[in-house]
Amino acid sequence: MRYLHTMVRVKDLAESLDFYCNKLGLAEVRRMESEAGRFTLVYLAAPQDRQSGTGNDAPLLELTYNWDTEDYGGGRNFGHVAFEVDDIYAICQKLADQGVTINRPPRDGYMAFIRSPDQISIELLQKGAALPPQEPWASMANTGVW
């Protein structure tokens, strides 16, 4: 298992990129736009982490910008901590056998969500898996997972 990123939700993407990049010194390594989900994901890496890897392998900060404004009161600006796993079905079964609730099962072989005892959202992403054609969040709308 490898640590991937921490996700935070941002209200103003330009303002956040100015802060994290121009001020804090992080650099954008990639971004993804979702028309279906109406959001943008921007992945940032710290300079020394980028020097040590290809950028894609560096531990990252994932900014989530929802195109439809949301009020992130009550800690909703924090999203999740993500880890890459070798076998998402096996680790979810092991966790379930240990009594952990799999809030979002890995039915697409790509992504699963669990929560810590303090309800911290933890995302598990299958190593080497491509984004499924049916964007995984499309099936999560209004499920209360986030």
Ligand SMILES: C[C@@H](O)C(=O)SC[C@H](NC(=O)CC[C@H](N)C(=O)O)C(=O)NCC(=O)O
């Ligand atoms: C690619 C992988 O690293 C992701 O984090 S995609 C996870 C997905 N994100 C969204 O749907 C973003 C928009 C959504 N409205 C939101 O604000 O989260 C997701 O499943 N998010 C749920 C979560 O708890 O992070």
Ligand code: NI
């Ligand atoms: Ni993520």
